[in-house]
Amino acid sequence: MECFSQEKDELVLGFAAARGKKKNYKEFFIKAVVFPDFSCLYFTDQFERAKKNSVDLFDQLMDFEVVGVRQFLNERCFAINFEQGYSLVFKMYGNRANIILFQHDEVIDLFNSRIVADKNLRISTLDRPIDQSHEAFLAQNQDYRKLFPTFGKVVNAYLEEAPVTWQSIQEVVYTLDNPCYYIIRWEHQLHLSLLPFGEIVQEFQEPIEAINAFYVSYNKVSSLDREKVEILRKLTKEKKQTELYLKDAYQRLEAIDSTVKNEEIGHILMANLHQIPERAEKVELFDFYRDHNIVIKLKPELSPQKNAENFYRKAKNEKIEIEKVMENIESREELLRSLNLHIENIEKAEHLKALRNYLKANKLVKNASQVLSYKELFKRFEVEGFEILVGRNAKNNDLLTQQYAYKEDLWLHARDAQGSHVVVKYKAGKKIPNSVKESAASLAAYYSKRRNETLAPVILTQKKFVRKTKDLAEGQVIVEKEEVVMVEPKLP
16 A cells, blocks of 8 residues: 655555555554664554655555565565565565565566666575485585575574584474574674574564564664653553554444445335235345345334334444444544654653653643652762762663763772662762762662672772663673772661
């Protein structure tokens, strides 16, 4: 129904369940991203197209029916096949990823026109039959990579944790063919995996759910702070309720559409009044709408004409119900679009100020007092007039260090142990006394795995010497310059 791009290296495909039935059949979208360093799909029932900077693509496919999906043999590419011999091939080749429109065996158009070599591809040559027998494995000097070129880095690393044998290869192939789905962290990066390898972040049974969660996780730049979590929980709950209502409403419309209409039964009865016996509980009459006989249940206490009037009354109520359901569907779809837009924008927010401005502008909070202040986000202490903030967990630690600590603030953390980030807020023109540093260090030790030690080592440094790179897990940082003190873990 739609095919467009509004971001570089991103293509959105919109599908409907049937032609000309957009009101009765839910749409869904596939967003394909083919960045040089990341290729992925994302599936969603809702997608708001931007009013600007959006361009239609592959218009040859408009209103064509999907006839199948094809996975090419031993290749990192697949195709959605359409009527009239069209195929949209997704070539997931790392930094040469592309989406290519074929008709029969010839390239019609390229999504990424810069990869000019793709114009010479032929769909008939994309399958790569490879002998993957035990004999072939031995003939290749037991180099399994030549037999299974699409395993990829994660699968290869999983296999090579132990000596690779023919049996271990077959076990992996069986698992890949009958998978669970995992989001894993391996070599400091998130991966979607069919194998339980590395640090398992999430596990799924359904592939669509898994790839959507992976896409969102991979693209998340910063952690959701407490304010985002609270508002997203509320919006997500409302979204689920709205989706359930729409599901029931669509099912009701489809049920009405698939059955013989009450008005039609009334017409059939009126056309055959002379053939209907008095006090009959049912009658078989010719259905001139469908060109075959139909059995109609009757109320025996009513005359044939009164039975027809009864069906006309039901038809009138049915029309009123359909109109009401359609009206409710329209309003709920608008609500769902709004909720999805809010959820998407809130998830994208990287700074607290921008988040609060968005919530106020869209009336998602009644007043400013409903927005949490930093005093509620973190544990807070005051020693000799200096404010000390303590992170609550790994995400909260990142929030404290990355958004609420300034370069002149004092930053503390228990050495070589999991624990809270602690920040002493700098006061212009005032040096932080040693007694305040000691109290803050005791807090850092107390809110760490070293809480039960008699004396614990704690790192002190200015915030400007603390940095975080994208490959680090939540709560992890790099400290470039530090001082270590020994303190007793305790509260001030």
